[in-house]
Amino acid sequence: MKHKGILIVISGFSGAGKGTLVKQLMKTYNNYALSISMTTRSPRPGESDGVEYFFSTRENFEKKIAEDGLIEYAQYCGNYYGTPKSYVEQQLEAGKDVILEIEIQGALKVKEKLPETLLLFVTPPSAKVLRERLVGRGTETMEVIEQRMSRAVEESQGIEAYDYLVVNDDLQSCTEEIHQIVQSAKCASVRNVEFIDQIRNELEQLSKGDK
Amino acid sequence: MKHKGILIVISGFSGAGKGTLVKQLMKTYNNYALSISMTTRSPRPGESDGVEYFFSTRENFEKKIAEDGLIEYAQYCGNYYGTPKSYVEQQLEAGKDVILEIEIQGALKVKEKLPETLLLFVTPPSAKVLRERLVGRGTETMEVIEQRMSRAVEESQGIEAYDYLVVNDDLQSCTEEIHQIVQSAKCASVRNVEFIDQIRNELEQLSKGDK
Numbered sequence: 001m002k003h004k005g006i007l008i009v010i011s012g013f014s015g016a017g018k019g020t021l022v023k024q025l026m027k028t029y030n031n032y033a034l035s036i037s038m039t040t041r042s043p044r045p046g047e048s049d050g051v052e053y054f055f056s057t058r059e060n061f062e063k064k065i066a067e068d069g070l071i072e073y074a075q076y077c078g079n080y081y082g083t084p085k086s087y088v089e090q091q092l093e094a095g096k097d098v099i100l101e102i103e104i105q106g107a108l109k110v111k112e113k114l115p116e117t118l119l120l121f122v123t124p125p126s127a128k129v130l131r132e133r134l135v136g137r138g139t140e141t142m143e144v145i146e147q148r149m150s151r152a153v154e155e156s157q158g159i160e161a162y163d164y165l166v167v168n169d170d171l172q173s174c175t176e177e178i179h180q181i182v183q184s185a186k187c188a189s190v191r192n193v194e195f196i197d198q199i200r201n202e203l204e205q206l207s208k209g210d211k
Numbered sequence: 212m213k214h215k216g217i218l219i220v221i222s223g224f225s226g227a228g229k230g231t232l233v234k235q236l237m238k239t240y241n242n243y244a245l246s247i248s249m250t251t252r253s254p255r256p257g258e259s260d261g262v263e264y265f266f267s268t269r270e271n272f273e274k275k276i277a278e279d280g281l282i283e284y285a286q287y288c289g290n291y292y293g294t295p296k297s298y299v300e301q302q303l304e305a306g307k308d309v310i311l312e313i314e315i316q317g318a319l320k321v322k323e324k325l326p327e328t329l330l331l332f333v334t335p336p337s338a339k340v341l342r343e344r345l346v347g348r349g350t351e352t353m354e355v356i357e358q359r360m361s362r363a364v365e366e367s368q369g370i371e372a373y374d375y376l377v378v379n380d381d382l383q384s385c386t387e388e389i390h391q392i393v394q395s396a397k398c399a400s401v402r403n404v405e406f407i408d409q410i411r412n413e414l415e416q417l418s419k420g421d422k
Binding site: 123128156184204 | 363
């Protein structure tokens with residue numbers, strides 16, 4: 001069976017360690033490509049175009065929307081954020097598994113448009129651990145921690161929409177678990193319609209030949 | 212996350228190597244238990260009760276049907292074949308992943324009754340390889356090979372009903388692939404409803420505490 005790449009959405013609570021996981025996946029295996037979002041917000045110090053984001057003008061972004069060049073997009077705090085379609089399609093065709101690290105609203109839009117997308121939700125082992133991680137960073141004020149926890153409550157409402165739930169307890173084993181889920185997904189019947197048709201036709205031909 | 216065992220149906224073309232795969236799975240990993248079917252047909256030379264089958268009288272089998280003691284059953288060539296429920300439930304409760312090696316009609320009945328069952332279909336890499344394996348055994352007459360090929364054509368009609376398609380090209384890698392699919396299935400959101408509820412409740416409690 002030859003497999004086209006799979007589109008993978010990774011979401012999860014802020015503090016669940018998504019970013020580190022994605023980096024580890026890219027570093028450990030060579031089948032992944034990371035989709036880079038496009039945004040109209042200004043680059044922050046240290047950010048470069050084509051690394052953290054593709055930075056775009058409002059005009060250019062709206063042109064992309066008009067020509068159906070985005071898989072999903074949303075406005076947030078007055079700025080557009082979206083996933084350019086062409087890069088994702090190219091990588092999938094080349095057999096790469098493409099990772100989108102986006103939030104639940106975006107995830108649901110992608111799933112609606114491309115139902116074979118694999119939705120993964122990353123969670124710490126418990127809410128207590130999540131809170132400890134946020135506090136432990138030492139870089140956030142209590143107000144920010146409060147906001148993040150409220151946000152997590154909201155995000156937790158959508159978990160069932162995800163295909164898989166991955167508990168990030170240990171970076172290495174969680175990375176392997178995600179990889180295993182992606183590999184297994186390639187064996188799903190829905191992703192092997194061509195192979196099934198082919199073996200069916202061959203069987204019919206050979207079976208006729210036997211008679 | 213604590214996981215209850217998963218019920219796994221393994222079906223596939225005659226000649227695809229299901230039996231060998233199941234033995235290899237049982238030998239390599241310790242999380243599997245094999246369900247033994249019950250039948251009213253007579254034991255063949257070398258078969259023992261509780262190994263290949265539980266051999267049963269017609270009366271006893273029909274009693275089992277009446278008391279809903281079978282997950283599925285069917286009649287074939289005048290004999291009953293079925294899957295006793297109690298053993299499967301016991302093993303699942305104990306956290307074992309229980310394998311049923313049954314055919315498509317049975318598989319569909321199990322899936323209808325227990326929708327979380329994982330249906331795997333084992334296939335050789337191509338129809339040509341299947342035919343070669345059947346011929347290569349050297350133990351079958353051409354008539355039997357013809358019958359098996361016709362049977363395979365029929366069976367191939369139902370493949371889409373299976374969740375996963377596993378190509379048995381190499382015994383060891385196929386065994387690992389099945390194991391990977393089963394492990395990944397444990398992360399499916401539908402199998403972690405309790406954990407999701409729990410983390411949601413905890414988050415709400417902690418988030419209130421922050422205010």
